[in-house]
Structures are given as C-alpha cells and as structure tokens.
Amino acid sequence: MKEIVVISGKGGTGKTSIVASFAALADKKVLADCDVDAADLHLVLNPKNERREDFSGGKKAKIVEDECIACDRCIEECRFEAIAYPLSENGNVPAIDPIFCEGCGVCVRVCPVEAISFEQAVNGEWYVSSTNYGPMVHAKLGMAEGNSGKLVTLIRQEARDIAEKEGLEYIIVDGSPGIGCPVIASITGSDLVVVVTEPTLSGQHDLLRVAELTAHFRIPTVVCVNKWDLNPDITEQIEKEAEGLGVKAAGRVRYDTAITKAQIVKTSVVEYTGGAVSEDIKSLWRNVIYTLG
Amino acid sequence: MKITIASGKGGTGKTTIATNLALVLADKGKEVELLDCDVEEPNCHIFLKPDIESKIPATVTMPKVIEEKCTGCGICGEVCEYSAIAVVKGKVLIFPELCHGCGACKLFCPEDAFVEVSRDVGLIEKGKAGKISFIQGLLNIGELMSPAVISGVKEAAGEPEILIVDSPPGTSCPVIAAVKDAEFVLLVTEPTPFGLNDLELAVGMVRELNIPFAVAINRSDVGNDDVKEYCQREGIEIVLEIPDDRRIAEAYSKGKMAIRELPDYRKTFETCWVTITDLHQAVLREKQHPGEKATGI
Numbered sequence: 001m002k003e004i005v006v007i008s009g010k011g012g013t014g015k016t017s018i019v020a021s022f023a024a025l026a027d028k029k030v031l032a033d034c035d036v037d038a039a040d041l042h043l044v045l046n047p048k049n050e051r052r053e054d055f056s057g058g059k060k061a062k063i064v065e066d067e068c069i070a071c072d073r074c075i076e077e078c079r080f081e082a083i084a085y086p087l088s089e090n091g092n093v094p095a096i097d098p099i100f101c102e103g104c105g106v107c108v109r110v111c112p113v114e115a116i117s118f119e120q121a122v123n124g125e126w127y128v129s130s131t132n133y134g135p136m137v138h139a140k141l142g143m144a145e146g147n148s149g150k151l152v153t154l155i156r157q158e159a160r161d162i163a164e165k166e167g168l169e170y171i172i173v174d175g176s177p178g179i180g181c182p183v184i185a186s187i188t189g190s191d192l193v194v195v196v197t198e199p200t201l202s203g204q205h206d207l208l209r210v211a212e213l214t215a216h217f218r219i220p221t222v223v224c225v226n227k228w229d230l231n232p233d234i235t236e237q238i239e240k241e242a243e244g245l246g247v248k249a250a251g252r253v254r255y256d257t258a259i260t261k262a263q264i265v266k267t268s269v270v271e272y273t274g275g276a277v278s279e280d281i282k283s284l285w286r287n288v289i290y291t292l293g
Numbered sequence: 294m295k296i297t298i299a300s301g302k303g304g305t306g307k308t309t310i311a312t313n314l315a316l317v318l319a320d321k322g323k324e325v326e327l328l329d330c331d332v333e334e335p336n337c338h339i340f341l342k343p344d345i346e347s348k349i350p351a352t353v354t355m356p357k358v359i360e361e362k363c364t365g366c367g368i369c370g371e372v373c374e375y376s377a378i379a380v381v382k383g384k385v386l387i388f389p390e391l392c393h394g395c396g397a398c399k400l401f402c403p404e405d406a407f408v409e410v411s412r413d414v415g416l417i418e419k420g421k422a423g424k425i426s427f428i429q430g431l432l433n434i435g436e437l438m439s440p441a442v443i444s445g446v447k448e449a450a451g452e453p454e455i456l457i458v459d460s461p462p463g464t465s466c467p468v469i470a471a472v473k474d475a476e477f478v479l480l481v482t483e484p485t486p487f488g489l490n491d492l493e494l495a496v497g498m499v500r501e502l503n504i505p506f507a508v509a510i511n512r513s514d515v516g517n518d519d520v521k522e523y524c525q526r527e528g529i530e531i532v533l534e535i536p537d538d539r540r541i542a543e544a545y546s547k548g549k550m551a552i553r554e555l556p557d558y559r560k561t562f563e564t565c566w567v568t569i570t571d572l573h574q575a576v577l578r579e580k581q582h583p584g585e586k587a588t589g590i
Contacts, residue, residue, distance in 0.1 A: 013303075037468075038303070038494060077396070079394060104375075104395030105372065109401060141465060145465060146466035177304075200546040200547075202545070205334070213434050213435065230542060231547075257515070263486050
C-alpha cells in the first residue's frame with residue numbers, strides 16, 4: 001500500500017483537478033480530501049455519504065452565567081484575549097468568545113467558584129463515502145474553527161484503515177496550500193509527495209519553501225508544473241531548481257480550458273477529454289507510479 | 294481603514310488585488326501600509342520589491358523548567374491540554390511545537406519552577422516599496438504556529454490612513470488571525486464550482502466574525518454565473534470584476550504589477566476602492582442609525 005499526497009505551496013495551482021484525474025486513473029485506491037478548510041474534491045467525485053461522524057478538535061470553555069461572580073480572574077489569566085464583558089444586554093458577567101478560545105483550560109482552573117464548563121466541542125464532521133472511483137474519506141470543518149491538523153490526521157488514518165481492510169493499493173490524498181499545520185499533518189509518514197505548481201515567480205518561490213518542508217521531514221517528493229506552456233522559461237527554471245533540491249520533475253500539464261470545463265460538469269479532466277492535456281496527466285500518473293517503485 | 298483581502302480558495306488573486314490596490318492608493322497620495330499575512334507562502338514582495346530595512350524574529354512564549362526547583366510532581370503535565378508536556382520518571386519533557394503558550398504549566402506549578410522564554414517561529418521583515426510601507430511575515434520551515442507570526446506582523450504595523458492585509462487562503466486559524474480586527478473584508482473568488490464552494494465557506498466565516506464584506510470576482514469571464522447568482526441571492530455586493538486577461542496572467546507570472554503594465558486597470562481598482570469606502574460608510578451609518586440597509590452581515 002502506498003500513500004501519495006498532492007500539495008502545492010501556492011493555492012489554486014490545480015491540485016484538486018489533478019487528484020480527481022488520479023482517482024479516475026488509479027486502480028484499487030481510496031481517496032482522502034485533507035484540504036479540510038476548503039474541501040473541493042467532493043464537487044467532482046460526487047460522493048454518497050455512508051457514514052457521518054462528529055469531529056472534536058478539543059475542548060471549549062463556557063461561563064455559566066448564574067454561577068459567575070464576576071471576579072475577572074479568568075479575564076486576567078486568558079492569554080488569548082477570548083474573555084470579555086459583552087457590549088450589550090446581559091453585560092453583568094463576562095463571556096468567552098468560542099472563536100478565540102483555544103481550549104487551554106486556564107480559566108476553568110482559576111475560577112474560584114467553578115462557574116466555567118469545559119467540554120469537547122464539535123468543530124466539524126467527517127464522512128466515509130462511496131464514489132464511482134472507490135471509497136472516499138472527507139470532512140467539513142466548522143466555520144471559523146481551528147484544529148485542522150487534528151482532523152487531517154484523523155482522515156488519513158481512516159483512509160489507511162479502509163485501504164488495509166479492503167486490500168487497496170493506493171491512498172490518494174488531496175492536501176491543502178501552504179506549509180503550516182494542516183500540510184505538515186497531511187505529509188508526515190507518507191510515501192510520496194507530488195507538488196503541483198505553476199510557472200510564475202510566485203509558484204517558483206512557494207515551491208522552494210514546500211521542497212524545504214518535505215526535505216525537513218525526509219519525504220520523497222516530485223514536482224509537476226501545471227499550465228507549463230504559459231511560461232516555458234520559468235517552467236525550466238523551476239524544474240532545474242527543484243532537481244537541485246532532490247525533487248524530480250514528474251510531468252508537465254499544459255494549459256487547457258478543459259480543466260475548468262470538466263470542473264463545471266463535475267467530472268475529471270481525463271474523463272472529460274481525450275485531448276493532449278489528458279495525455280499529460282496520464283503521463284504524470286505513470287511517472288508517479290514508477291517513482292513509487 | 295483596515296481592509297483584509299481574503300478567500301476560501303487559494304490562487305484566486307488575493308495578492309494581485311492587495312498589491313495593485315496598495316499601489317493605486319499610494320499613487321493617489323494616500324498613506325498606505327501593506328501587511329503580507331500569508332506567512333506560509335508570502336508573495337507580495339515578488340511584486341512590490343520592497344527594500345527591507347529591519348528584520349525581527351517572530352516569537353512564541355514557551356515554558357522552561359528550573360531543574361533545581363522541580364519536584365517532578367507532574368501537575369504541569371496534567372494541566373497542559375495540548376500534550377506539550379510529559380512528566381516521565383520525575384523529569385519534565387517539553388515539546389515546543391505543541392505548546393500554545395497558554396501559561397497553564399507556570400501558573401499551576403506549586404513549586405514556581407517555570408520561567409517563560411521566547412522561541413523563534415518565524416521572521417518579520419519591515420521596509421518600504423516606494424511610498425508603500427511594507428511588512429511581511431515568514432513562518433520558519435517545519436513550524437506549525439502561523440497565527441503567532443501573523444500576530445507579530447500585525448503588532449509591527451503602524452496606524453496608516455489605509456492598512457491593507459493580504460490573508461492566507463482557507464477559513465481556519467491563520468485566516469482568523471489575519472481577518473479578525475479588519476473593518477472590512479474583500480473576499481476574492483473565481484466563477485467556478487470550486488470558487489463558489491470556497492466562497493460560501495469564507496462568507497460563513499466573515500459572518501461569524503461579524504465584519505462587513507464584499508466580493509471580488511477574478512477571471513470573471515471563465516466558468517459560469519453561479520457565483521453572481523449566489524451573491525445576488527445573499528445580498529452581497531460585487532465590487533470588483535477582473536476579466537481573464539492573458540496580459541494580466543503574463544505580468545503576474547513575471548512578478549510585474551498589473552496596473553503598471555496595463556494602465557487601463559488603474560481605473561478599475563480606483564472605482565473598486567470608491568465602492569468599498571461607500572459600503573463601509575453605509576455600514577457605519579447603519580450602526581449609528583439601525584434600520585438603513587447595509588451590505589454583507
């Protein structure tokens with residue numbers, strides 16, 4: 001069983017479109033959408049939810065109004081400025097803003113009258129679904145919620161369990177942009193990272209930071225320049241620099257409006273068109289399998 | 294006026310809009326400061342090419358044990374909600390990446406055996422790009438705490454006439470850190486199914502934070518009309534539309550400013566700014582005289 005994680009550094013380079021095509025091309029696979037705070041893969045793969053679970057990323061503190069004596073100890077000790085007196089109505093006791101509460105529990109412990117409750121908060125939900133392409137694990141993080149790293153870890157574990165149980169060969173993970181918490185949670189311990197970038201100075205700059213990140217965690221990494229023909233010079237520079245960092249070029253995908261059109265009719269690019277852009281993605285997938293050995 | 298440029302989906306054009314808006318306003322003689330709060334992948338510097346005048350570390354607070362005072366009682370490990378402290382055989386082990394700096398361990402240690410030290414998690418760079426004051430944050434590779442770097446960038450900001458914040462994509466903690474104290478949020482999207490889905494998530498987020506907002510549609514002539522129909526249904530103003538102009542894409546790919554290369558677009562950004570300030574004024578009036586209709590929220 002091999003786990004392939006598609007990330008990008010810079011957002012909007014075409015990760016999800018490429019993952020959807022991999023879903024159509026790969027045999028015996030499970031899909032995992034780990035871009036939990038802007039999940040889009042379900043828009044193409046049309047999953048039917050078979051299991052739904054609540055996700056709790058941690059606890060949240062809440063002041064019980066009737067028991068609070070307004071001593072302000074909690075306000076003094078909260079480092080996240082999450083506790084204040086409400087501006088309007090019921091302004092007699094402080095309240096905790098759930099958006100800024102990091103669930104550290106300091107207020108709960110300093111409260112002299114035990115007037116603060118501290119319970120697991122539901123921050124989102126996750127699903128195991130069936131698609132025409134095989135099983136898929138995905139999630140929806142609540143509005144303005146944190147703890148995306150924890151949810152990513154959970155989704156990957158669930159996908160791994162499914163792959164083991166059903167004897168599947170590939171786990172294909174759609175990751176998130178950036179190099180922070182959810183990205184680190186989605187790549188650690190995986191078999192191969194595929195970085196999808198674009199031939200712009202921004203794409204180049206962001207790829208270098210991602211390549212440093214995967215090197216830091218010692219994960220084999222390949223790069224694909226999407227829309228490469230928009231700037232062949234920068235494409236070559238990117239591939240050369242990546243090579244210098246031990247990141248091989250696994251393919252180039254040309255610019256084609258078919259990528260947007262496929263998204264609109266909710267299908268993968270390789271199923272939407274038999275054109276050259278599909279051949280590019282097929283060749284990329286063959287190289288990914290070859291790299292995995 | 295503090296305005297944050299945000300988006301659910303990545304790569305929709307936040308940086309293009311933030312930098313061009315900053316330049317248009319600075320050229321008109323406004324005092325503008327631009328904060329690049331996409332600290333995982335900051336790109337504004339590629340376009341504005343600022344002269345960096347100072348660099349300071351972005352830090353988080355973390356505990357350190359004074360071995361002589363520690364009795365190994367284990368209370369610090371019990372009160373840490375993030376599993377950042379483990380007490381093994383009477384010895385305190387601290388995992389810095391997991392620490393949120395809440396101070397629980399220090400506060401509840403019965404022996405007063407903790408001090409707090411600062412740990413570098415990134416870098417804050419300050420400089421000038423022509424008349425624009427520029428600050429960007431850079432998260433160190435392998436670090437998790439981008440919100441801490443974003444807060445550092447914001448603390449380094451002055452009080453200019455116009456403060457423009459370029460946010461990271463998404464809707465989770467780093468985005469909240471970039472958006473939270475904004476007076477107005479501009480949500481950038483593109484007219485595709487992914488663009489619409491992620492816009493809806495971003496709208497949910499700014500509504501939760503109770504900040505007035507409007508929408509900008511980039512590459513407005515690709516895809517379909519679903520984003521416009523959604524905005525109409527929800528009563529959300531579209532204040533900027535940028536067509537899918539190959540010349541803009543080319544300028545972008547080379548790190549060039551759209552309004553410098555294509556002066557026609559200067560007017561587009563100027564008009565957009567007038568619309569935004571009008572909307573913002575309307576929201577302020579609405580606050581003072583409830584009943585009048587305002588945008589967003």
